[in-house]
Amino acid sequence: MERTIDLASKAILQIAEREGYPTIWDRFAAQMPQCGFGELGTCCRICLQGPCRVRGAQLGACGATADAIVARNLARAIAAGTAAHSGHAKHLAHTLLRSAQGQAADYPIKDEAKLKAVAARLGIPADGKAADELAREVAQVALADFSEKQTPVAWAATNVTQGRVETFLKHGVMPTGIDSAISEVMHRTTYGCDADPVNLLLGGIKCALADFAGMHMATDLADILFSTPKPVVTQANLGVLKPDAVNIAVHGHNPVLSDVIAQVAHELDEEARAVGAPGGVNLVGICCTGNEVLMRHGIPSATHSVSQELAVLTGALDAIVVEYQCIMPGLATVAECYHTRLITTMPITKIPGATHIEFSEEKARETALKIIRQGIEAFKQRDPKKVNIPPHRSTAVAGFSTEAIVEALSQVNAEDPLKPLIDNIVNGNVQGVCLFAGCNNVRVPQDSSFIAMAKELASKNVLLLATGCGAGAFARHGLLTGDATSEYAGDGLKAVLTAVGQAAGLGGPLPLVLHMGSCVDNTRAADVAVAVANKLGVDLDRLPVVASAPEATTEKAIAIGTWAVAAGLPTHVGVVPPVLGGPAVAKVLTEDVKSLFGGYFIVETDPVMAAEKLVGAIEERRRGLAI
Ligand code: BF8
Ligand code: SF4
Secondary structure, three states: OOOEOOHHHHHHHHHHHHHOOOOHHHHHHHOOOOOHHHHHOOEEOOOOOOOEEOOOOOOOOOOOOHHHHHHHHHHHHHHHHHHHHHHHHHHHHHHHHHHHOOOOOOOOOOOHHHHHHHHHHHOOOOOOOOHHHHHHHHHHHHHHOOOOOOOOOHHHHOOOOHHHHHHHHHOOOOOOOHHHHHHHHHHHOOOOOOOOHHHHHHHHHHHHHHHHHHHHHHHHHHHHHHOOOOOEEEEEOHHHOOOOOEEEEEEOOOHHHHHHHHHHHHHHHHHHHHOOOOOOEEEEEEHHHHHHHHHHHOOOEEEOHHHHHHHHOOOOEEEEEEOOOOOOOHHHHHHHOOOOEEEEOEOOEOOOOOEEOOOOHHHHHHHHHHHHHHHHHHHOOOOHHHOOOOOOOEEEEEOOOHHHHHHHHHOOOOOOOHHHHHHHHHOOOOOEEEEEOOOOOOOOOEOHHHHHHHHHHHHOOEEEEEEHHHHHHHHHOOOOOHHHHHHHOOHHHHHHHHHHHHHOOOOOOOOOEEEEEOHHHHHHHHHHHHHHHHHHOOOHHHOOEEEEEOOOOOHHHHHHHHHHHHOOOEEEEOOOOOOOOOHHHHHHHHHHHHHHHOOEEEEOOOHHHHHHHHHHHHHHHHHHOOO
């Protein structure tokens, strides 16, 4: 099977092969054949009598059915994804609180307008309060959202339509605490608890809504602390590494460290020059923390997800600074083959072979400078003979927060910014909207499904949004540009993107795909959908809006997909999740859930077929609205 369709990745993989350096693709091949029970989701290791592996009507030793085992495993995956996203949010809530209490001087409130908007949404009066006071109240409401309480999680209940709130309450899936939703899943899936597959899935959905809340909170608080993104032009792919600069990559998810590194990196340009790097310090991003600094600072993106080791294999990366999530331990192995310093920074993410420099908000700036100096030190050991930077890099226009999209639309209609979008959906110029999210997956030739689906949907006049590593795939392949709009968009979509782009002063069309940020920023796309639904006076489950994770990998992606379904969206997954061993579970997820929430999963590994199915779902929604 082809490993990637990205030319830069192909070039580096050839070097890896020649030198015998192992990557994820080699280790994945060595795993073959993978365990059939695991693939089907019917392996249970929940108690010490296991592992139990069941097929068909067989039962685990305790009597658990295949469907119960599959549903338990799925619910636990959702809980893990929720824990990751909301752990990230909780971290930011603590940072905001410290900022408000004057204990984190490096974290001033950068976006007071966003602070006020978030406070208003939460029902916190802002009148006459200083920013710090308001920030403290917002941080306290955020932290209170984690524990069990009598009322719904504020970030879940205030960021969806009223119709969704009622639906969630009706089906008993409105979370009343983010951490408690996670621990409830762990409780009900432990030995001898919930054995009813449907009840387990509803528990998973409740937890997924806690995931939505945590993600939305992470986005809101990051905007307050680091500013809300605006359109920005940058570059993407391994060609953003520079032979004459100290190249430092930030990798992981939380901007609490990477944003500070982005703020101070150029202060050490002279030190970099002094060790023989005339280009100074060149900061690049990997994965979602890369997206965070790309959206707010225009920091170029080196690569994402499955190809992260390849950044090291260029021989030009001097340091790779990580915090948490999606950081492959394999990075330490490839870093050993070069001079690259792998630097871990968080107490919950240490990797054997890495240098650990613990990060704290109180000493953010100081730690950021110390970390950059590690890269400058490492540069001295760089072997120019081992440097192979592929020439490939693409222009990428990013920074499309909800606010930035509304701002662009307001250039067309200042009084009623959503009207041009809604009018064009109604008149069919824009048939619908697809949010592309999620990872690359070693099972899929890297980027292939994203690119094939996007071209197909764009030609059918579907407006495309993207986040996470999906946005990275589009960036690498030049789809975050107005040129891509001219080349691939259908006539109606092209006319709309051109009109808005011109009005917004871009001198050409908006990009074919609007990059909305990191994975937690999927909630920005949800905000757009909620605003459109409220304006139209219909609920989310009637909008011609769909979601797709064509190359999904992580438990976080499973949690996101699940809340997208609960939010009412037809949601495509391009890799087969481990649920097929539970036929009742598979049927609930792809069919029956529609009658409860309106959304449902579409599992389709062929990208062209997947695009067709999503167009079908959009057409069905359009018929429902009689447009
Ligand atoms: O949170 S898309 S591989 S980096 S999980 Fe991870 Fe998947 Fe990338 Fe961002 Ni999201
Ligand atoms: Fe086996 Fe039941 Fe234990 Fe799972 S919980 S390992 S099915 S005995």
